[in-house]
Amino acid sequence: MGIIHSAAAAGDSSARCKGNERAALLKLKQGLIDPSGRLSSWAGDDCCRWRGVRCSNRTGHVIQLRLRNPSPSPDDDDNFLSGEISPSLPELKHLSYLDLSRNRFDGASIPRFIGSLTSLRYLNLSDATFGGTILHQLGNLSRLQYLDLHWLSFPPRPLVVDNFHRISRLSSLRYLDMSAINISAAGDLFDEVTKLPKLSVLRLFNCQLLRLPNTLPPSANFTSFTTLDLSSNYLGPLLLVERENEE
Template sequence: MRIAFFAWLFSITLLLSFGISTVPVHSQCLNDQSSLLLQLKNNLRYNSAVSVKLVNWTQTTDCCRWKGVTCDKEGHVIGLDLNRESISGGISHLSSLFSLQFLQNLNLAYNNFNFTQIPPSFGNLTRLTYLNLSNANFAGQISIVLSSMTTLVTLDLPTLYFPGATSLKLENPNLLKLIQNLTGLKTLLLDGVNISAQASQWCEAISSSLPNLQVLLILRSRSFSFRLGQNNLSAQVPKFFADLPNLRSLHLCSSNLHRKFPEKIFQVSTLEALDLSGNSYLQGFLPQFPSNGSLHTLVLSKTNFSGTLPDSVGNLKMLSRM
């Protein structure tokens, strides 16, 4: 009897451990979601010889199985990744994209939207937590509607900047107005965006509005430059970075930084990556590092740092690049 009982128990355990857990769970796309995606495909211009996602979207297959599409268990589209899909031209504010009401993650990076403005209809995507429009050739003033997207955790807006080229800019609304409601942001990437505010203003905006910020990227951004009388364009690195309790990554390379770098920033225990390269007038020295330091990347090339390497660099057990 006991042998029979244990045999039964063993078979049930196998069924629960293997039989049930290995059955693939795949949601079926809702008709309205499929229709919206096909409308989007038909209204976008893209190179079918380069595309690997859009080109394979067909009415005969379940849209939840399409490349670049993620669905929830009810069949709503919650993720759309059209990164590097050779999309060209603008995107209409009436696009069916903005009717995907359950969308949480959207990636349109590395396409060519032909220096058009970011459509205000992005504000319709009220569930969005991740928005990546990096290097997609959007240009002009960033719409105030992005400030209403209060669920955003990651806002990725880097743009390739060339002298004389049209780029994304933050003038009206300025940076403060854009981020004042985005208190959940953990990652803010503004590489190459023209931020019109003085350094003191955008620093105050970030420190007061983004308590959860972990990653800030403002490479080659003109935001670090402001005019002091007849002096050359320059800016001092703000001390407030040392007060961000969750800061993990800070990239400020080639940003025309001057004066002394605040040594307390080196001592932020959560900081994992710091890149100050390409700021030839930025001065400073390496202080004593904390025993619980997390730095694994420290780049100071082409800066004006001086002094000796402190013994406490040995505290940085994870340091792999310097």
């Protein structure tokens, strides 16, 4: 993940945050509703000292945003963030870690500009009540290793997936959790995920899967998998993998 210490922790006065990144964070704060004041520290010149922000202690660039709701329940009215995610976010060009989980975005679509954060290696939008069709805007994140989109509470507008074609472009992906998302219309699921050479964890709990494919192409590869969770679905035929006849 690179260097993740804040400038404050490292005591490196040369690693103060960049002015354009500070401005982008302030625009992000302006668009969010923060009833508990979780972002009250977002003031002053050095954004590397702000709560939830981590900078490289070498360059001063913002590399992490940890804005997960800390409450045990995402329904806690005191701690969740809501509102709108500012389109200034792509100004954080070195951002490798983004966690907005367990906040409340009331069925809003996952912002398309998240697909512009091409340095991301970790993205957690789980249980944040995003809605609509997903993955189209995420296909550009070729460095992404961890993607968590699962939800436990019911959003006003559910998340759905209509195809997995672009997920096969996430060549660095190791962890994917889409539990409780409706993927019943995505018939290419297994064709695409088996193209991911590094994927080791795939969680598809309660995704309204009604069947598994009868066959997969010879190129299908599950050798990197350590966890495959298909529980609480209504699966039909057993999955078989076609192999070329060997003499």
